[in-house]
Amino acid sequence: MKTALLQLIKHYWGIALLVFAWQAMVMVSGFNEIVVPSTIMVIQALVAEPLYFLHHSAYTFSAAIGGLMLGIALGLLFASLAWLTPVLDGVITPATLLVRSIPIVAFIPIVIRLAGYGSQTILLVTVMLTFFPCYVFALTGLRSPSKAHQDFFASLGCRPSGLATWRFYWRLALPSAVPNLLTALRLLAPTCVLVALVAEFLMGAQGLGYVMVRARSDLRMDVSWAAAMLATVFSVAFFVAASRLEAHLSKVWRH
């Protein structure tokens, strides 16, 4: 019991300090409740309207996760096509370089103008953001089988050419790409949540990002902070889940 508590302190003192600093700021600064809500007020706001928060969180996270999955699927699809036809790679790779140097979050206002105010925009931005890294990760993964593996497959008559291509892809190239895709998932998980929140923040229709703006203009700072806190907790949980999945599956995959 005591060691468990010590472990808890050892790992979470930073976050505890943050909450403490927040409460201390409320008490010392003597700001009005409208300016800085206290910890208790924020929790009360959360408990008072659980369904309201649940609805908007569900909206935000289904958009973020849906976009991430779609981006990964498309990235893998195009990487597979590029693996088959090098010419396609020659067209996509420059675009990848170009897009990688673009701060996509800064382009969200443009996407909103192009695609309209709605959940399709969130999906589009998350796909834009995730597609190119996933493509690069998947393609490196598809090309990663070692010479020894390739020789072994070749000795069984399975080469990446002609009729055997499909089998080679399914049995060797695709499994080699899985760990890379999991890494992509971990790296992109928090970014997707951020993008969904930013889009909602700018569009102002639904979701936690919208709640943050709306509550602020209604001077309900406790609600605004509660939405921000909820978004943070979900985003951290999403990231931790993705890294656990990566650690677990890559261990299983190697054996």
Added chain:
Amino acid sequence: MNRTSRFASWCIGFSLLIFFWELAGRENWLGSAWPSLSALFAFMQDPSSAALLLRSSADTASNATIGFLLGSLVGFTLACSGSVWTGLGPGLATFATFVNATPLIALGPLLIVTVGEEVTPAATAGLAVFFSVFIATLSGLQDTNRDQSDVLSIYGSGKIRALICVRIPNAMPKVMDGLKLGTTAAVLGAIIGEWFGAPTGLGVILVSAMQNFQIELLWASALCGTVLSGLSFFLLAAIQTQFIKRLV
């Protein structure tokens, strides 16, 4: 594929991109929110809009720079102290993961109140930089090889001396990598921070152009943001190569 054919296919890819962009803009394939490249450049050359873009870019650049300096300083210091007092390590790592996974936009309401609307862009930029520098420094500091630390302990060097004389110089290449990644994060962080009611900057004109349907201004300011983050990345990359040349 050899080098020339790779280069050729890249050129084809780029030209196709530019061609279809121009065509889509002229023919309104993607609606009126997609300008042709020629119209966009004409707009950017116009003196009044050029002045606005330049001024906003300069403001965003200064916010990003302040955030970059502060964020990297804090990240570096925290990583160093985490590696000297090893007891702090796990807590610091959890804290850094937490900061990384925290959506910057969720901190907006908090930052406006605590540091004010004008400082918020620099603060968000700093937070964005913090994580990459912290992780890079931490992993660089762990790289010290066995022989070096043996020599240090034989001569009775203290932890802090070992840190300054051996481990930090050893960590510098990785720290530079972290800083390089941090530059683009800083520009993005500054733009996000400016959406929370900052008086000036690229983020401000991005949002107002979006709301007022000023398509050319919208694209031009996004383009300025891209150029800014690209430039800062190349600047740091150049510093890094110079630095490594000196080191070796």
